[in-house]
Amino acid sequence: xxxxxxxxxxxxxxxxxxxxxxxxxxxxxxxxxxxxxxxxxxxxxxxxxxxxxxxxxxxxxxxxxxxxxxxxxxxxxxxxxxxxxxxxxxxxxxxxxxxxxxxxxxxxxxxxxxxxxxxxxxxxxxxxxxxxxxxxxxxxxxxxxxxxxxxxxxxxxxxxxxxxxxxxxxxxxxxxxxxxxxxxxxxxxxxxxxxxxxxxxxxxxxxxxxxxxxxxxxxxxxxxxxxxxxxxxxxxxxxxxxxxxxxxxxxxxxxxxxxxxxxxxxxxxxxxxxxxxxxxxxxxxxxxxxxxxxxxxxxxxxxxxxxxxxxxxxxxxxxxxxxxxxxxxxxxxxxxxxxxxxxxxxxxxxxxxxxxxxxxxxxxxxxxxxxxxxxxxxxxxxxxxxxxxxxxxxxxxxxxxxxxxxxxxxxxxxxxxxxxxxxxxxxxxxxxxxxxxxxxxxxxxxxxxxxxxxxxxxxxxxxxxxxxxxxxxxxxxxxxxxxxxxxxxxxxxxxxxxxxxxxxxxxxxxxxxxxxxxxxxxxxxxxxxxxxxxxxxxxxxxxxxxxxxxxxxxxxxxxxxxxxxxxxxxxxxxxxxxxxxxxxxxxxxxxxxxxxxxx
Numbered sequence: 161x162x163x164x165x166x167x168x169x170x171x172x173x174x175x176x177x178x179x180x181x182x183x184x185x186x187x188x189x190x191x192x193x194x195x196x197x198x199x200x201x202x203x204x205x206x207x208x209x210x211x212x213x214x215x216x217x218x219x220x221x222x223x224x225x226x227x228x229x230x231x232x233x234x235x236x237x238x239x240x241x242x243x244x245x246x247x248x249x250x251x252x253x254x255x256x257x258x259x260x261x262x263x264x265x266x267x268x269x270x271x272x273x274x275x276x277x278x279x280x281x282x283x284x285x286x287x288x289x290x291x292x293x294x295x296x297x298x299x300x301x302x303x304x305x306x307x308x309x310x311x312x313x314x315x316x317x318x319x320x321x322x323x324x325x326x327x328x329x330x331x332x333x334x335x336x337x338x339x340x341x342x343x344x345x346x347x348x349x350x351x352x353x354x355x356x357x358x359x360x361x362x363x364x365x366x367x368x369x370x371x372x373x374x375x376x377x378x379x380x381x382x383x384x385x386x387x388x389x390x391x392x393x394x395x396x397x398x399x400x401x402x403x404x405x406x407x408x409x410x411x412x413x414x415x416x417x418x419x420x421x422x423x424x425x426x427x428x429x430x431x432x433x434x435x436x437x438x439x440x441x442x443x444x445x446x447x448x449x450x451x452x453x454x455x456x457x458x459x460x461x462x463x464x465x466x467x468x469x470x471x472x473x474x475x476x477x478x479x480x481x482x483x484x485x486x487x488x489x490x491x492x493x494x495x496x497x498x499x500x501x502x503x504x505x506x507x508x509x510x511x512x513x514x515x516x517x518x519x520x521x522x523x524x525x526x527x528x529x530x531x532x533x534x535x536x537x538x539x540x541x542x543x544x545x546x547x548x549x550x551x552x553x554x555x556x557x558x559x560x561x562x563x564x565x566x567x568x569x570x571x572x573x574x575x576x577x578x579x580x581x582x583x584x585x586x587x588x589x590x591x592x593x594x595x596x597x598x599x600x601x602x603x604x605x606x607x608x609x610x611x612x613x614x615x616x617x618x619x620x621x622x623x624x625x626x627x628x629x630x631x632x633x634x635x636x637x638x639x640x641x642x643x644x645x646x647x648x649x650x651x652x653x654x655x656x657x658x659x660x661x662x663x664x665x666x667x668x669x670x671x672x673x674x675x676x677x678x679x680x681x682x683x684x685x686x687x688x689x690x691x692x693x694x695x696x697x698x699x700x701x702x703x704x705x706x707x708x709x710x711x712x713x714x715x716x717x718x719x720x721x722x723x724x725x726x727x728x729x730x731x732x733x734x735x736x737x738x739x740x741x742x743x744x745x746x747x748x749x750x751x752x753x754x755x756x757x758x759x
Contacts, residue, residue, distance in 0.1 A: 176390050178379040179256050179372075185395050186255060191720055191738050193260050194420055195273035195371070197406035200352055201420055202260070202271065202279060203234075204253065212237040213279065215312060215352065216405065216420040220470050222311065229424045235312055235352055237293050237333075241269045244287025244323065246337050257398045258375040259368065274367040275359060276406055279350045282364045287323065289339035290316070290348045299334035301327040304360060305348070306336055315358040320346040375401070381441040382748075385755040392716040393751050396744035399721055400437050403741050404445075409469045412455045413448035419723070422737035425468030428453055428486035429542055430742050432493035433686050437745035439500040440752065446497050447506050450490060454513045460524055461516035463490065465539065480553050482537040487563045488521055490514050491570035498577070507574050514574075515583075518567055521560075528615045532556045532601050533564060543665065543679040547625045547672035548612050555623060558602045558610035559632035565591045565598075566635065595638040602633070608646030626650075626667040628657065628687055635690060637697030644698045651691070652703065659727035661714045662707060663688055668727070675726050676733040682724035685711060689746040692759060708750050708759045715747045 186193075189208070192201035199216045212234035219229070241249045241264055251262035251269070262269040267284025274280040281290060294316075296308035305316040306327045320340035328335045338348060347364040382397050403416045405426075415426040416434040423430075431449040438446035453463045456472050464474040465484045476484045491514045498507050521533040534556045535541045538549035541557060549555060568591040575583035602610035604622075609630045612623040633639060634647045652658045656667040666673045666681045675681040688711040695704035714730050715721060721743040722732035753759045 174387075175380070175384065176387075176394065178376065178394055179258070181391060181394055182257050182398060184255055185391070185398070186720065186739075188253070188255060188260070192421065193255065193271065194402050195276065196374070196401045196404045197414060198273055198276035199405055199420075200273075200277065200279060205237075208253070209248070209250075210238050210240040212239065213350070213352065216417065216424050218424050218468050218470060219311065230422060233295060235295050235314065236350065237295075239290070239292040239350075241266075241281075241283075242289040242291050242337075242339070244289065244339055244341075246289060246291065246324075246339060248291070249288075257379075257402075258371040270368065272368050272371045274349060274363075277351055277353045277355075278359050279352075280347050280362070280364060280367050281350065282345075282347045282368065283320065283340065283342045285342050285344060285346070287339070287341050289323075289337065291338070292316075292336050292350075293330065293333040294336060295333050299327055299329070301325045305338060306334075307358065308334060312352050312354060313356070313358070314353075315351040315360055316348060317351070317358075317360040317362060318346070318348045319362040319364075320348075378441070383440050383752050385751045389712065389716070389751040389755065392712075392721070392747060396437075396721060396747045396751075399739050399741065399744040400434070400748070403739065403744075410456070410467055410471055411452065411469055412467075413452040414445065415449060415452050415467075416741050418741045419737040419739055421739065422723070425466045425473070426452055427466045428463055429489050429686075432489050433689075433742035433745045435493055435497055435745075437748040439497045440748070443497075443501045443503055443506075446501070447503070447510075450494055450497075450510055453490070454510060457513055457516070461520035462524065463517050476537060476539065480537055482540075482553065483524075484537040484539045486540060486542055487560060488518060488567045489563060490517060491567045491574065492563075495570035495573050498574070504577060507577055511571075511574050511578060511580075514567075515571060518564070518571060521564060527554060530601075531597060532613075533560050534615065535560060541629075543627070543629065545677070546627060546629070546679040547666060547670075548623055548627055548629065550625075550672075551614060551623060555612050555614050556601070556620070557612040557629055558598060559629040561594060561598045561602070562632040562635050565594045565638070568594070592638065595633075595636055598633055598636075599639070599643065603643065608643075609650060610647075625672055626656065626670045628663050628665050628691075631657070631691075632694075634698050635694035637694075637699075639698065648695075648698070648700060648703065659683075661725060661727050661730045662710060663691055664727040665724075675728060676735075678724065678735075681727065682733065682736070683714065683727050684724050685715060685743045685746045689750060692750065696759070705754075705759055708754055712747065712750055712754065715743060721747065 188204035192203050201214045213236040214234045249264040251264045254261045260271040270282045272280050294308050294314050296310035299308040308314040320342040323339040326337040345364050351358050378401050418430045435446045435449040456464050464472040466473040525533045534554040536554045568587045572584045572587035610633050613620040631647045655669045657663045664681050665679045673681045692704050692708045717730050720738050723737040723740045
């Protein structure tokens with residue numbers, strides 16, 4: 161594997177036609193049509209004859225089982241265009257970032273978001289219609305369409321002349337058959353909302369124009385990159401806007417969810433990776449990805465694992481009963497945002513909360529008081545099902561001490577920028593002092609790796625499973641050269657981590673390796689992102705470029721940006737979540753920096 165030559169700075173690179181570039185980029189049977197701030201997801205049925213609409217919401221008070229939002233029945237299904245006699249119209253579908261077009265023998269229908277809770281369907285002139293099934297407890301036709309009450313309230317509204325408007329109960333659904341005699345600028349809107357009132361105003365042409373305008377502005381704000389990255393790069397930016405949800409209840413800020421399809425809520429370390437992309441286009445969005453967790457910081461300083469509409473996740477009873485959070489990356493990511501934006505007020509706002517977050521690890525996550533922090537819950541590592549946790553918890557893992565080293569280094573930079581000189585000296589010294597302590601505690605000179613340790617009544621017991629976390633101390637940039645070289649030797653070993661597409665989450669040579677099971681073998685783009693930086697900091701720039709290029713190629717090789725990838729085939733396993741936020745965010749940042757010659 162060799163690195164390409166750094167690309168020339170793309171300042172004069174011609175911008176593509178974003179909408180033509182992304183035409184039919186996503187498959188609506190797997191990746192929904194959605195929009196900024198919306199919780200509505202429009203999917204095409206597998207038979208490609210109709211659509212259904214799901215909501216990206218948890219509903220924890222309704223006989224909730226963890227993750228059931230992934231399989232919950234749609235609010236609206238069998239949504240299809242019809243002719244004036246109610247016969248379904250076959251259609252040819254074309255998708256764009258801002259709209260979905262259906263070409264029928266009666267003319268084109270188009271779908272666009274008029275606002276986060278309203279999907280607008282423009283209809284061609286003449287006698288046409290729309291049919292669907294609405295899941296609701298009560299429903300009735302009215303003079304502009306129909307309205308329904310249930311867990312979510314639904315209204316269908318048209319500005320065309322109604323020919324017929326049938327609403328009939330059918331089990332737990334209502335069947336809607338709405339037929340109109342449409343003129344120009346006619347449409348049917350579908351409003352799905354938790355509110356009592358409906359948004360029934362229709363301005364079809366204005367909605368189409370505004371959607372195109374907002375998406376164009378979004379793409380134009382993105383820094384230019386080399387043309388070889390254009391297609392996946394602008395698709396990644398589509399994900400970064402389409403994945404946003406509006407503030408609601410506990411979600412105090414507009415925020416990016418990891419995947420509206422698979423992960424309903426905002427997870428801590430995902431959010432910080434998302435901010436690395438947002439820093440290039442929108443300071444408020446970037447900084448709000450931090451604020452949403454600081455808004456819910458516990459009195460003891462811990463930041464919650466996740467925030468969703470109806471609550472926070474900061475404790476779980478499975479697979480062990482313990483507080484749950486995510487690795488301490490906030491200061492590291494926030495410092496990167498500051499280095500791009502120069503917003504000193506942002507640092508002043510978050511500095512004290514992040515200091516408290518840093519101290520939580522040393523005061524509340526070190527049961528044996530040996531100065532080495534631990535994971536008490538496997539999910540706090542982010543590597544949820546890693547074999548490192550198979551023998552039980554807690555575990556002192558070398559990645560956690562590495563995060564804390566980088567976290568304190570970033571806090572030192574913040575303190576210096578804010579004029580807190582004593583704090584800067586103190587945090588820098590603590591970061592420096594932690595590295596030799598890590599070497600003493602974790603490093604095995606014979607194996608050349610940093611083993612995780614499990615505290616027991618008889619002392620610390622090695623967890624001899626070889627994962628990418630065992631190489632994380634390279635990221636400190638402070639290791640003795642011989643130790644750093646041993647880690648790089650493991651990293652570049654084709655039988656361990658330098659697979660066709662590096663870096664598997666478990667070494668290929670380890671008995672626990674499974675290339676299709678989440679954190680037991682697949683490649684994760686966010687982890688590769690960290691190792692690109694680790695190799696740069698440790699003095700291996702050529703390897704950093706090789707890993708960067710391989711990672712960009714890996715993501716570009718699939719139509720969608722998925723949660724994780726097979727280290728040999730480069731294909732995402734079937735269970736890997738679609739339209740994954742941190743995959744998009746890390747691709748964006750690597751493509752920008754590679755195009756600028758910074759990697």
